[in-house]
Amino acid sequence: MMTMRLTVLADNNTYIDQYYLGEPAFCCLLEAEGKKILFDTGYSDVFLKNAQTMGIDLTDLTHVALSHGHNDHTRGLLFLPPSPATLVAHPHCFLPKAFEGEDIGAPFSAEEAAQRWDVRLCREPMALTEHLLWLGEIPRVTDFENKSPIGTCGGEADFLPDDTALVWRREDGIFLITGCSHSGICNMVEYAKKVCGDDRVLGILGGFHLLEDGPQLDKTVDRLAGLGLQMLYPCHCVCLQAKAKMLSRMPVTEVGVGMTLEL
Numbered sequence: 001m002m003t004m005r006l007t008v009l010a011d012n013n014t015y016i017d018q019y020y021l022g023e024p025a026f027c028c029l030l031e032a033e034g035k036k037i038l039f040d041t042g043y044s045d046v047f048l049k050n051a052q053t054m055g056i057d058l059t060d061l062t063h064v065a066l067s068h069g070h071n072d073h074t075r076g077l078l079f080l081p082p083s084p085a086t087l088v089a090h091p092h093c094f095l096p097k098a099f100e101g102e103d104i105g106a107p108f109s110a111e112e113a114a115q116r117w118d119v120r121l122c123r124e125p126m127a128l129t130e131h132l133l134w135l136g137e138i139p140r141v142t143d144f145e146n147k148s149p150i151g152t153c154g155g156e157a158d159f160l161p162d163d164t165a166l167v168w169r170r171e172d173g174i175f176l177i178t179g180c181s182h183s184g185i186c187n188m189v190e191y192a193k194k195v196c197g198d199d200r201v202l203g204i205l206g207g208f209h210l211l212e213d214g215p216q217l218d219k220t221v222d223r224l225a226g227l228g229l230q231m232l233y234p235c236h237c238v239c240l241q242a243k244a245k246m247l248s249r250m251p252v253t254e255v256g257v258g259m260t261l262e263l
Contacts, residue, residue, distance in 0.1 A: 002131060004032035004168050006177070006205070008259040009050050010042035010076070011235050020053060020257040021046045025072040026179055026207055026236040029056065030166070033129040037063040038085075039166060040179050041076025048079055050257055061085045064117060065134050066106075067179025067206075068163040069093040069153075074106040082116035088134050090162035091121045092153055099151030125195050131169045137161055138183040138191050144219045145184025165206070167192045168263055174198050175263050178206030180237050185209075186223045203231030203263075205255065210234075210242040217242050225249040233259075 010027035014020050025042035029051070038061050041047060051058050064080070066089040067073055074093070094113060097105030106113075113119050120126070123137040140146055149157035160182035168175040174196050181188060185208045193199050204224075210217050224232070224246065234243055235255035246252050 001171055002033070004030055004132065004263045006030055006259075006261045006263060007054070007056065008235070008255060008257055009047040009054075009056075010040075011255060011257050013235065013254070013256040015254075015256040015258060018256070018258050020050045022257055024236075025076075026067075027073075027076060028177065028205075029058070030132065030168075030177070032132055032168070035062045035129045035132075036060060037065055037128055037132065037166075038080075039065050039177060040067050040073040041080060043072045043075045045076065045079035047076050054258065059083070063088060063128050065089075065128065065166060066093050067165065068160055068182060069095065069097055069106045070180065071104050071106065073179050077113070078107045085117050087113060087117040087119045088126055088128070089119070089121055090123060090137060090164060092162035093121070095154045097151060097153050097158060104151060105153075128166070133167045133169065133195065135164045135167060135188070135191060135195065138164055138187050140183065140187055141190055142184055142186050142219075142223075144216050145187055146182060150182065164188075165192070167196060169196055169198070170202065170263070173200030173202040175202050175231070176204045176206070178204065178208065180207040181209050186220055189223075189227065201227045201229060203229055203233070205231075205233035205235070205261070207236030207238060208234055208242070209237045211237060211239050213239075213241045217245060221245045221249060233261075
């Protein structure tokens with residue numbers, strides 16, 4: 001069976017006795033089918049420092065894929081050297097984003113980014129390798145997710161249409177890798193199933209943007225528990241209450257900087 005290697009380079013959490021740097025952000029490296037894909041870049045140069053400590057070379061990336069345009073997932077681009085790598089993002093990813101008067105968007109405009117990498121702005125799904133798919137814009141189909149904007153984008157209320165995920169397609173099912181899931185983790189799952197033509201969801205790793213207890217959390221846990229997941233790795237923007245409720249019904253594994261999975 002084909003495999004993909006996933007390494008967490010930046011996250012809120014670090015493991016005890018493993019001396020990597022953490023920050024409230026997310027970044028991971030995916031290695032599959034001869035490609036090296038950086039998914040998000042965190043907020044600072046933490047991902048580069050951690051990669052160096054782990055002995056990982058990031059000078060030969062083939063792709064940089066962005067989950068959305070918030071700075072805890074894109075500001076690390078400031079520290080990533082220009083290269084021939086293909087940078088994949090939604091058209092809204094590089095638009096100005098603000099929250100309560102503070103800039104929370106990407107550090108570059110699309111035009112500036114295009115001077116540093118081979119930028120591909122796309123709303124539709126895009127294959128990064130034969131079996132790794134960038135999902136593009138996520139249809140909102142649930143009645144309990146993404147009901148409130150987070151700040152503004154280009155001066156308008158921002159419901160994060162740029163928020164997306166990656167899907168690794170295995171012979172026995174699909175595995176999702178998310179950044180923040182502002183579009184709704186359940187919306188993401190449903191779209192991944194539709195695009196891939198496969199209802200067998202093996203697992204999910206990433207942020208689910210579940211920051212408090214309440215009806216959305218309960219409905220999300222119910223939906224995820226009904227998938228029969230073999231693997232669940234909530235991280236970054238998932239509160240303790242959410243993890244506890246997931247753990248009571250699903251096989252949850254703690255995520256931290258340095259985690260490596262063979263998927």
